[in-house]
Amino acid sequence: MNNSYNIPVTGRPNAGKTTVINFLARSKRPVGKRAGTTLRIAPVQLVNDVFLVDLPGFGRITRRSKSLEEKIKDQIVNFLENPENPIIFGIHVIDSSTFHIVTENLEKKGIIPIDIEMIQFLGEVTKNPPIVLMNKIDKVNTVLFNRNVDILSTYKLPRIEILPTSFKTKDGCRDFRSMVRNLIVKELGVKYQNW
Ligand SMILES: Nc1nc2c(ncn2[C@@H]2O[C@H](COP(=O)(O)OP(=O)(O)OP(=O)(O)O)[C@@H](O)[C@H]2O)c(=O)[nH]1
Ligand SMILES: [Mg+2]
Numbered sequence: 428m429n430n431s432y433n434i435p436v437t438g439r440p441n442a443g444k445t446t447v448i449n450f451l452a453r454s455k456r457p458v459g460k461r462a463g464t465t466l467r468i469a470p471v472q473l474v475n476d477v478f479l480v481d482l483p484g485f486g487r488i489t490r491r492s493k494s495l496e497e498k499i500k501d502q503i504v505n506f507l508e509n510p511e512n513p514i515i516f517g518i519h520v521i522d523s524s525t526f527h528i529v530t531e532n533l534e535k536k537g538i539i540p541i542d543i544e545m546i547q548f549l550g551e552v553t554k555n556p557p558i559v560l561m562n563k564i565d566k567v568n569t570v571l572f573n574r575n576v577d578i579l580s581t582y583k584l585p586r587i588e589i590l591p592t593s594f595k596t597k598d599g600c601r602d603f604r605s606m607v608r609n610l611i612v613k614e615l616g617v618k619y620q621n622w
């Protein structure tokens with residue numbers, strides 16, 4: 428993956444990472460109703476030498492062993508920390524319909540929620556703020572959405588851009604595409620704007 432610029436897409440299993448990549452790159456990678464569809468790191472070309480990186484979901488899934496989970500975690504961390512994979516910025520996808528439940532359950536056990544950990548990590552491996560998608564907003568009401576934003580705001584996070592999206596209704600998707608395009612152009616120049 429030398430000589431390429433990467434935009435990793437992170438998130439818990441089933442958050443919608445591959446859906447996000449298919450939307451931006453007009454690719455047709457398999458998405459699934461069940462968590463655990465993407466199991467290997469896959470670069471997907473967006474424009475020129477810029478690649479979106481489809482990552483496996485990070486976090487607990489029923490019917491998956493702890494050892495497989497550890498392997499997946501190592502795979503993701505190794506990719507993100509490897510200087511041979513220059514990262515322009517990261518995109519973190521949150522499933523708004525489960526975020527509050529998962530997060531509050533982990534908080535009760537005194538564990539830092541996985542989404543928070545990943546957002547902090549993305550902020551450390553690149554100088555640009557990660558884009559955080561509050562995805563699947565078609566599945567939540569305003570009260571729940573605001574609760575999610577409140578939970579996020581209780582953590583010390585890197586500077587982030589939060590965008591509500593639904594890839595079912597397409598709400599927020601155009602704004603998201605523009606944000607990604609603007610960030611790439613800001614970093615790499617105008618020849619990267621035509622996609
Ligand atoms: N209702 C709704 N469903 C969505 C949205 N985005 C994605 N999905 C659905 O969520 C499911 C999971 O999507 P994927 O893109 O496969 O999720 P993923 O994060 O890549 O999942 P893994 O590869 O298993 O980690 C699929 O059934 C998608 O169609 C959304 O905004 N709203
Ligand atoms: Mg996937």
